[in-house]
Amino acid sequence: TRKALPVVPSKTSDEALETKGENVPVIRQPVVKQFHLGMFEIGRALGKGKFGRVYLARERQSGFICALKVLFKNEIQQGRIEKQVTREIEIQTHLRHPNILQLYGHFHDSKRIFLILEFAGKGELYKHLRKENRFPERKAAQYVTQMASALRHLHRKHIIHRDIKPENILVGIYGEIKMSDFGWSVHAPSGRRLTQCGTLDYLPPEMVDPRRYDKCYDEKVDLWALGVLMYEFLVGEAPFEDTPVMTQRRIAKADMTIPSFVSPEARDLISKLLVLDPDKRIPLVDVQQHPWVIKHCCKDEKEKSE
Numbered sequence: 001t002r003k004a005l006p007v008v009p010s011k012t013s014d015e016a017l018e019t020k021g022e023n024v025p026v027i028r029q030p031v032v033k034q035f036h037l038g039m040f041e042i043g044r045a046l047g048k049g050k051f052g053r054v055y056l057a058r059e060r061q062s063g064f065i066c067a068l069k070v071l072f073k074n075e076i077q078q079g080r081i082e083k084q085v086t087r088e089i090e091i092q093t094h095l096r097h098p099n100i101l102q103l104y105g106h107f108h109d110s111k112r113i114f115l116i117l118e119f120a121g122k123g124e125l126y127k128h129l130r131k132e133n134r135f136p137e138r139k140a141a142q143y144v145t146q147m148a149s150a151l152r153h154l155h156r157k158h159i160i161h162r163d164i165k166p167e168n169i170l171v172g173i174y175g176e177i178k179m180s181d182f183g184w185s186v187h188a189p190s191g192r193r194l195t196q197c198g199t200l201d202y203l204p205p206e207m208v209d210p211r212r213y214d215k216c217y218d219e220k221v222d223l224w225a226l227g228v229l230m231y232e233f234l235v236g237e238a239p240f241e242d243t244p245v246m247t248q249r250r251i252a253k254a255d256m257t258i259p260s261f262v263s264p265e266a267r268d269l270i271s272k273l274l275v276l277d278p279d280k281r282i283p284l285v286d287v288q289q290h291p292w293v294i295k296h297c298c299k300d301e302k303e304k305s306e
């Protein structure tokens with residue numbers, strides 16, 4: 001069983017601590033978790049992003065392994081992403097789901113902000129995708145259903161991720177998906193203009209086509225992005241990949257071709273997610289019940305057919 005991060009008491013009156021049996025203190029009072037850098041042994045650098053670096057870390061007292069993400073305050077101020085960082089902390093701290101990277105806590109010193117994150121032992125999904133070129137349908141189906149499960153958890157809390165792409169997904173030690181980087185997620189309805197930097201590939205029609213702004217149904221942007229992600233898992237490139245202008249035009253018309261090596265069931269699900277009208281996109285619960293997912297993900301179904 002994984003050791004939990006110890007709850008470090010900020011102040012503990014004696015009567016709150018009573019030892020029982022094997023001298024394990026039982027803390028009765030709710031205490032505020034206070035973390036600081038000295039609590040961690042820092043290991044190798046795991047990754048580097050535009051605004052941060054992440055290191056393998058071990059909490060000295062418990063031996064708990066985590067990932068410590070370091071963000072520099074001056075870079076955050078220059079990048080004017082303070083709001084995003086506070087939102088990422090606020091949102092990710094309150095999420096508990098096996099396919100969402102957990103944020104255990106955070107602290108800061110004069111120059112840096114530290115996020116104590118769950119360690120995803122198999123690293124960045126997009127590196128696996130680039131290395132394998134494209135995923136077998138069974139692996140893609142498992143990833144799609146895990147994403148759908150994580151998105152249902154977010155949407156139940158009226159949170160939309162808004163930045164679903166392989167670069168923001170990590171892989172846990174058992175090969176499971178770990179959604180991360182909630183810098184772009186917001187509480188719906190957002191109405192916030194999406195000045196998204198980076199790729200346009202994942203933007204939905206209602207965000208690239210001014211005539212559709214009124215139908216900017218927030219949660220449903222994640223359904224479109226799930227369709228783009230599924231396409232990219234199976235084909236090895238995004239469905240509307242082109243020059244920036246052409247990409248926007250093709251998105252606005254859902255103009256894509258699905259190669260013949262993609263199975264009919266997978267093709268069917270992609271075409272039910274990449275639908276121009278947000279209202280007509282297949283709901284997440286039906287994604288998880290789709291024949292393509294059931295065929296690849298439910299063991300008992302396969303045993304029955306064998």
Ligand SMILES: CCc1cccc(CC)c1NC(=O)n1cc2c(c1)/C(=N\C(=O)c1ccc(N3CCN(C)CC3)cc1)N=N2
Pocket residue numbers: 046047048049050051052053054067069117118119120121122123124167168169170180181
């Ligand atoms: C600061 C970096 C950054 C910027 C922006 C967005 C994101 C989220 C993806 C991140 N990463 C982030 O927050 N991360 C939070 C994390 C995290 C990154 C992580 N693991 C790894 O990055 C990782 C990389 C390679 C790895 N190996 C590669 C070689 N293999 C043979 C063995 C396994 C194993 C683990 N665990 N929690």
